[in-house]
Amino acid sequence: MCNLYGVRDQAERAWKVAVGSTGPHAVPYAEMIADGASDYGGVFIEVLLEDGLVVAVAWVHAEGRSTFALVGGLTRDDADFVTVCTDGWRRLWSGRALLAEADGPLRARLLEAGFSEAATVRSYHWSPPGARETTRPARFLDWLHDDGPLWDRFYTDFNFKPGTTCRPAITDPSPSAVWNLHSHHRLAPDLPAELDAIVRRGLLAATEPGELVCWPDWQHDGYRYDPRRTDSPGRPPRPGKGTYPNGDYYLHLTHDLRLGTFGHPWELALTVWGPTLLAAVEAELTDLLGEPVRHRH
Structure with missing residues (x-):
């Protein structure tokens, strides 16, 4: 018999793991959802289980009929986790380009998993004075x-x-x-x-x-x-x-x-x-x- 409450608990745990990870990510999970990506079809996640519990999450955003899918982030850079996620995404979107932004160990893991370096990205963060707005305009x-x-x-x-x-x-x-x-x-x-x-x-x-x-x-x-x-x-x-x-x-x-x-x-x-x-x-x-x-x- 399926334990419905267990499934819900795992979904909540996956959300907490994804939102609680500081990255760096190309698109943090909470921001991806806040920007309007739908977690009912537009965003796909992979999870890593240890002893039956979610311990790591990876997410990809593939909107509508776009020709690419964007790897938003991975909460762990384990080689096996990165490889399994990459293989799954390729099977799911065989007709789309799979894009990712990463540096450090995660960049190395993605290259080992078959990604090719396409460009160098430089990010700038603006921190204006005053209270930070909590909702998107x-x-x-x-x-x-x-x-x-x-x-x-x-x-x-x-x-x-x-x-x-x-x-x-x-x-x-x-x-x-x-x-x-x-x-x-x-x-x-x-x-x-x-x-x-x-x-x-x-x-x-x-x-x-x-x-x-x-x-x-x-x-x-x-x-x-x-x-x-x-x-x-x-x-x-x-x-x-x-x-x-x-x-x-x-x-x-x-x-x-x-x-x-x-x-x-x-x-x-x-x-x-x-x-x-x-x-x-x-x-x-x-x-x-x-x-x-x-x-x-």
Whole structure:
């Protein structure tokens, strides 16, 4: 009989071993997960057991259809452990290049296991003053926990009907306003950038400090980001493709769906909902696009 609690204990132990190892690693395990890699399919681990307990862990990140897999790290540089891990990874990803960053004894072990030196890497670490931030300003939406459930709620709450002939594709929430983009996009090449700037300022005004905004892209990877910690000097760019629906549905919305934007690529319309967001952007959007074609109070 399988001991379920034993399996769970081992999984927890593997996590503690991986997270507790100081490396050096190309990508520490906790940071790999924090950056959005999924430990439900995108990250693969090998473990070393002694007396039935996990004592060492190695992890590899292979995202989607990429042509390579990245060895994030190994918590031990035993020759046998490195060789077994390398052989297993080669069998698993026979059609991909296997990349690793290492120095010292681990570098020697990887070369002995069949790796070839491709380049020299120099790492720089920036330690700015002040308290260290504990969360990423932007990351992928995990499909299992974030993106999928978010879309499920959007389908239900907004009666979302995707398709080229479904116009409108959502039931306009209350309050909301809908602007026509069709008569503007060919005449104003700067429209997407201007539109995005207005929405960016509106989201800054309408969301709470520390609140994250989701950018789900239908049938593609989505993101979650902090509008106050992106798109500013020394900060990463805001992820996603903006606000203007260039070939697909583009959305910005809070996790509770209380406010957001919905760009319809075939109707060429932008819906904005939520009282605080509408108050922040309505005048500017009307100046840019004209009066709303639909308005729901």
